[in-house]
Amino acid sequence: MQPEPPQEPNDDPADSALGEGVPPDRLPSVRSGDIPAATASRLGLYLRELQHFLRGGTETIKSNALGRRLGLSDSQIRRDLALFGEFGKRGVGYNVAGLVGALRQALGTDGQWNTVLVGLGNLGNALVRYRGFEQQGFSLQAIFELDSAKVGATIEGVPVHDVADLERILPTLKTQMAILAVPAAPAQALAARLADLGISGILNFAPVSLSLRKDVATVDVDLAVELQRLAFAVVNSDR
Amino acid sequence: MQPEPPQEPNDDPADSALGEGVPPDRLPSVRSGDIPAATASRLGLYLRELQHFLRGGTETIKSNALGRRLGLSDSQIRRDLALFGEFGKRGVGYNVAGLVGALRQALGTDGQWNTVLVGLGNLGNALVRYRGFEQQGFSLQAIFELDSAKVGATIEGVPVHDVADLERILPTLKTQMAILAVPAAPAQALAARLADLGISGILNFAPVSLSLRKDVATVDVDLAVELQRLAFAVVNSDR
DNA sequence: TACTGTGAATGAGTTCACAGCC
DNA sequence: GGCTGTGAACTCATTCACAGTA
Numbered sequence: 001m002q003p004e005p006p007q008e009p010n011d012d013p014a015d016s017a018l019g020e021g022v023p024p025d026r027l028p029s030v031r032s033g034d035i036p037a038a039t040a041s042r043l044g045l046y047l048r049e050l051q052h053f054l055r056g057g058t059e060t061i062k063s064n065a066l067g068r069r070l071g072l073s074d075s076q077i078r079r080d081l082a083l084f085g086e087f088g089k090r091g092v093g094y095n096v097a098g099l100v101g102a103l104r105q106a107l108g109t110d111g112q113w114n115t116v117l118v119g120l121g122n123l124g125n126a127l128v129r130y131r132g133f134e135q136q137g138f139s140l141q142a143i144f145e146l147d148s149a150k151v152g153a154t155i156e157g158v159p160v161h162d163v164a165d166l167e168r169i170l171p172t173l174k175t176q177m178a179i180l181a182v183p184a185a186p187a188q189a190l191a192a193r194l195a196d197l198g199i200s201g202i203l204n205f206a207p208v209s210l211s212l213r214k215d216v217a218t219v220d221v222d223l224a225v226e227l228q229r230l231a232f233a234v235v236n237s238d239r
Numbered sequence: 240m241q242p243e244p245p246q247e248p249n250d251d252p253a254d255s256a257l258g259e260g261v262p263p264d265r266l267p268s269v270r271s272g273d274i275p276a277a278t279a280s281r282l283g284l285y286l287r288e289l290q291h292f293l294r295g296g297t298e299t300i301k302s303n304a305l306g307r308r309l310g311l312s313d314s315q316i317r318r319d320l321a322l323f324g325e326f327g328k329r330g331v332g333y334n335v336a337g338l339v340g341a342l343r344q345a346l347g348t349d350g351q352w353n354t355v356l357v358g359l360g361n362l363g364n365a366l367v368r369y370r371g372f373e374q375q376g377f378s379l380q381a382i383f384e385l386d387s388a389k390v391g392a393t394i395e396g397v398p399v400h401d402v403a404d405l406e407r408i409l410p411t412l413k414t415q416m417a418i419l420a421v422p423a424a425p426a427q428a429l430a431a432r433l434a435d436l437g438i439s440g441i442l443n444f445a446p447v448s449l450s451l452r453k454d455v456a457t458v459d460v461d462l463a464v465e466l467q468r469l470a471f472a473v474v475n476s477d478r
Numbered sequence: 479t480a481c482t483g484t485g486a487a488t489g490a491g492t493t494c495a496c497a498g499c500c
Numbered sequence: 501g502g503c504t505g506t507g508a509a510c511t512c513a514t515t516c517a518c519a520g521t522a
Contacts, residue, residue: 038513040471044464048446062481070448075515082483090521091481107467108474122368126361132446132463137470177469201473203466207287207371209309217472219465224371225283226460227442228346230416231376232279233456234440235347277491301503314493321505330500330503483520490513500503 035106039080045070046080047103053096060093109137114175118190119182120145120160123205127181128155141173146186163190170197181205191218274345278319284309285319286342292335299332348376353414357429358421359384359399362444366420367394380412385425402429409436418442430457 035043049069053061063077070077081088084102087095104110115138117124124143127133133140144163145151151162161169178194180187180202187206194202194216201217204210207225210218274282288308292300302316309316320327323341326334343349354377356363363382366372372379383402384390390401400408417433419426419441426445433441433455440456443449446464449457 044467048464078482088482108470109467113470122365126365129361130462133466136463136467138466201469203469215476217469217476219469219472221465223369224375225287226458227372227377228283228348228375230440230442230456230458231347231352233458237454237456317504327504328500
């Protein structure tokens, strides 16, 4: 158990109840609060694509070119990127490096997020070995697993604990994010335990809708639902 | 490239000819072309939840209850489900079994989709063993892998072929869907080969935007992007 | 010249509120 | 009474079109 200095972006996940009446916090540069939901849902894609250009040494990118890559209109790109201010130059395009920084800040991935994985089945195993998480600022601290046969091992440098010890171990880790890769049946109960322990966000791969306190953010990834989305797109390919 | 529509309860002989010009608001039978995109994106969730109720023996469900489960408003549920016509009864709720059938038909998952997996890395391995796909009508026919050490095996009853044999083997399989679980670098080239072989849809796990002929549908699942979405939701927890 | 940034117009999606039916 | 189905109002998102600027 090494002490983990949480290089958090800005705030501490103290459970702030619904104390309303206070104006929203003034964040340093980009007021992320005023990013519309539709734009927010595209930010990750923009970042991925811009990082690709950055690695390739491209210094500026035009709304037109970026839009063609992503299948979006140029005007939509401009609308979205204008929210971040000064990175576009008329006649030239957008500063790639600057935008990457601004997007990471807006997404909250300019710092490190302490993350645990719950569930070391097939999917969990794949996730541990997926390096894309670390690259984007998500540091995997521990794995919790139900099957005691797997407990005690170390995978990719990450210790595997018994999920029964969740309440004992998690509070020592200052963990903000959990990745839930368990079957549908235990998912809700585990998510509730994570929420009680003060987790701020859960990436849920279990094919169930979690119901938790509203101050715990969840993002669902259901592989079957994604395939259904694809089937729908194929059947409705005319248009 | 044709989906297989096995007959469900009442399939109405909707004229498939392109002759338009008649105001269409007559039958409540589902003409999937008129499902708005926003509704379409929720269909898979509805189906998952309704199947859950169906397994539990629940015969009717109210918009209110379904909405609470999914985090949607009751009026939104009613708007969406009204597109499918006759499954709601005033004062009672919606017929679960009927809706499940209608949703599967609308999604195109009332038949079987022949599917191949390309890429047998960590994620590919997990996907092969994920039974949710088969349950929703996606039949895995074959796996194609670059690493020749893995070629020749049979995993979960599915043969592993050399990806070099893609052009030889795929045309014999009448495959409609491909799941692409390879690194970013080879993804675009592989997707293009799949498209050339007549694949109708690709579920893309590689962290790149594919550019293909428009008649090939793609759905992207980028795990890093999903985690970023979560980080954004946490930072903007006022949602 | 060739791009961005942005008001104005358009379009899509959601919620309201209540009529209609079980 | 209690629900669904739906016109109407409203809110949010996208596109258009062009002024502004490097």
